Amino acid sequence: MPYYDVYIANVSxxxxxxxxFKLLLHWPLYHCTIIIFQKEFAHYL
Structure with a gap:
């Protein structure tokens, strides 16, 4: 993934x-992440 300080996404x-998991593997490289998940996926976690 390209290097950025902040990731903001509304992923399918x-x-x-x-x-x-890709973001978690590269966790120390970025400052902030905001991800909007669908309700079904959030309950799965």
């Missing part, structure tokens, strides 16, 4: 899991 249900 299908890519929620891959995006979340």
């Amino acid at each position: 249900y299908q890519i929620s899991m891959p995006i979340t």
Whole structure:
């Protein structure tokens, strides 16, 4: 993923899991992340 200080996203249900884990793997490289998940995915977590 490209380097940014802040990530803001409204991701679809299908890519929620891959995006979340990719961001967690690169966690120390960014300052802030705001992700809006669908209710079904949020309950899955």
